[in-house]
Amino acid sequence: MALLEIVGLKLFYKSLRGIVRAVDNISFQLDYGEALGIVGESGCGKTSLANAIMKTLPSNIDKYEGKILIEGVNIVELTEEEVRRKIRWKMISMVFQGAMNVLNPVIRVGLQIAEPLIIHAGMNKDEAYSIAREKMKLVGLHEELFNRYPHELSGGMKQRIVIAMALVMNPKIIILDEPTSALDVSIQAQIMNLLKRLKKELNLSMIFITHDIALASDISDRIAVMYAGQIVEIGLAEQILLSPKHPYTQKLLKATPRLRGEEKPDFIPGTPPDLVNPPSGCRFHPRCPYVMEICREREPLDFELERNWRTKCWLYGGEHG
């Protein structure tokens, strides 16, 4: 059994303009110790997917359905109280986008790490503090930073604190939503090295959400490419990066400027679709160079290319097309 299995997950919001189909029928699995990269452009629904898995939902929900099984327990059906008691922090935790700004500026960082232990696990202070110190060491921070305030730390250090907070109750899965987008490349590389180490040492499963497919390749065993609320291709990193099948994946890879080699970056004409009113048929068809008649009319099914490698594209539909 997989650690995390998501089947037919949907998360729609209500907005002034209509229903936002942020997560539209997504399925995938995550194994123990595995890192899954979720790659997509802004507005493709990747952050909503993370919120759906954490069940941290805003109030304007229109639809939230499907299955999210963590070791067989379906989060979708749990009450908020049960999720808080059994799942969040303990089974699965999250590092939010721009997380450095979620630190409370007037509380010492060490206490912020220890807080969930005291509140959720009911530990006494000394125990909680010693665990917090341990976690700080784990993410490569010196213990003496325990009593500092957030503004006394650099961006990279704050990001490490936030990761330590996510790890404090030893979750099995950690969701990282653009954890390095606010950092400079040299600091980004440090954080990525830290994540690699944590994954290996703690056998941690990760969902790494990013817009940068190159950055995703830095940690992901498998990569899922999202477009307009759907996963259009998912497979092993080698499969996705070396022989991408979906035209969007191919284009996205070509749009990444290469530092080594002379290949000029390419781009995808047009703009990402509106999640309120997505295009008919295949949602990528208005921007796709290989668009066929069927693409405009029917939404492509998931076609399995190899074991664990599937894509939503009529080019691989064979008899269906």
Next chain:
Amino acid sequence: MDRELIKLEDIKMYFQSRVGLFKTIPIKAVDGVSVSIVKGEALGIVGESGCGKTTLARISLRLLKPTSGRIFFEGKDITDVDEKELKWFRRRAQAVFQDPYSSINPFMTVREILEEPLILHKVGDRTERLELISKALADVKLTPIEEFLGKYPHMLSGGQRQRVGIARALILKPDYIAADEPVSMIDASSRAEILYLLKELQEKYGIAFLYITHDIATAKHFSNRIAVMYLGKIVEIGGSRELVNDTLHPYSHALIEAVPEPDPSNRLRERRVLVGEPPSPANPPRGCRFHPRCPYRFEPCDKDEPELKEVKKGHSVACYLY
């Protein structure tokens, strides 16, 4: 050699930062930079946040007056010229900004945004102006033109807004454009499109172009030369390809090493990274500013600052290794 269009000479820019109630300390955002751009050339300035690259771009447009140093445009010193006598320069030097959302006035239509520079510089009458606007929109490929003229910024996507920003920069037919991270807020799949557009227009009109970015990979593809900045100084400058393929300065090396490329084997190895983070520009290290993080530091590095020296033709570096 080509005539230098814009030339910055030993530019220093210190900002006063208040510490406590009465004390202020200088933040040395730019600390002794000399660089020039010839007509039709694209110079990329690469560096991490706080290295002074944005400040340098603003000084090159005389949006800031430097603390010391001189700015020359076509040989004319414009460092201390009064804003009122700078109108000719404002017409010939333009800017493209980072944030397509905040760099254009949300209350003006595309037409009004593009007409504003023409009105300010008294170019043409109404019909002539409309012609110029249409041409600029065609240049940035916002077609059909009639459809975009009456639109407000909130009806456009980020990429389209940035094209409006580029059209505004082009409409006065400038000789020099400084672009500060023009694509960092644009979707990854569209970035190259905007950069190609800029490059095409720059080459078509022979514009000298300053491209400020944190992304050395795009700088390599879209500029002729690259200057790498660290803590207010240029540490290495040279032809783009040469600088990337034959990197000299240890900091440039680290910067290049840190950039990931989509390669499945990445995940299996740790990247070689710099230790620590850049120190504060208020209090830069003695000697070579990079020495505390440099894996190759030796004797002289913590004593005197290394000068920027030309070690190969057109390729200079400020490092004692060379």
Next chain:
Amino acid sequence: MAMNLRESLKEFWRLNVSKVGLIFLSMLILASIYVVASYPLDFGVRYWNNPSYWADYPKSAPPAWVNLISSEKAPEHYVLTYTKPSNITLTGTERKLSYIFEIDFQADRPPSFISFTILDITYHERPSTVKLSVLRPDMKNIEVYSFIVSGPYLGEEPPYRRYYDQPKRISITGDMLTATALSRFLYREYNVTLRPSEVNSIGQHKILFSIPVRDREFKVLKGQYIFTIDVYTYNPNDEVGEVTLVIGGEVYGVMGTDSLGRDLFIGLLFGFPVALFIGIVTSTITTLLGAGLGIVGGYLGGRVDEVIQRIADFINNIPLLPFLIFLAFILGQNIWILVFLLVVFGWPTLTIIVRSMVLQLKSGQFIEAAISIGAPRWWIMFKHIFPQVAPFIFAQLIFFTPTFILLEAALSFLGLGDPTLPTWGQILEYGFRSGGIYVGLWWWIIPPGILIIWTAITFVLIALGMEPVVNPRLRKIK
């Protein structure tokens, strides 16, 4: 996100408070338009604060509609005026101009007095004769009063004009001629003997409107009374200007009268345009000045900003009301001085807020973009900064309006209002000063208070309705 005008209006209209506010505002505006169109501009001096104009009116009379709720009906007050005769009868060269006043009298008490006035009589040969007679509901006719217009002076040439600057006012009540006529009438019709002096002490008006029941006791006679004033003229060119009959009552009009007999309805109505004028004009000037200084100070910075901010701080920290009273006292009571003072003390709050908004906008990239294309400073302030703060400024304009209406009322209430322009505050003030509140003249005190509050609420409702337009975070998701 910026909204265009149509979206803004739609958003505004979505709220009920906006609708109610707009309905109220249109009522205020309609009343004001009516007043401005129909009242003379010098209404305050010529009528309101001119006691002789109100001489015919009952003093401290409650509104007429109190009769609907009280068991004993009080007599209503009538002031009836004709400028043209109802009837002209020709007999040879004699011309009789008849002015006929019909009164349906249903009160349980007799009127409090009766008088009539003649304004502007012109004769050429013989002086005109004026006669008043009354036909009562019991069909009995009484010749009440007659007089002859005073003859020519020595050496006066025709035409002879009389009573043209000041009307001839004849009070039936207290008139001995009338008393004699009534004494005869009582004896003739009811065989009641009352000497004229006794008639006078009972009251001519009382006897005229009743029938005797026992000795010296009278019962009010209800029904249709017809008062006829006949003016006999003897030359075709003779003219009569205006004839007025006043039946003194205890209740008057829609809103009653004050202790000077002034019709409160007219005064309160006149208050509408004055309140709107003071509120809107002061608020507009204040907002423009405050926003202008805020934008200039915020954008230019430096010494200009410093000076503006220090002045704003200074004015902001002066205790407003005592200082206003002091200044209004020194500078005199004139509406323009009042507006000036309110503006002087009103702008700093807005300046401080707008300045902080501008400081934030100033760092926006589009400002730098404008500088880089060579836009001068005034251009940037006008074209780029002003439109961004305009919705807020407009909301403030609405929001300031009730403040100034209330401040004006407060100053008027303290006796510092402009005496040439009656306002609600002044009516209220006179009500307090002349003790109206202590003797329970509620119709004098409550309506101006309600009107002041109502007008203030109108603008507050509109301001509330505008809040979501100006502050997008308050917008509801449908």
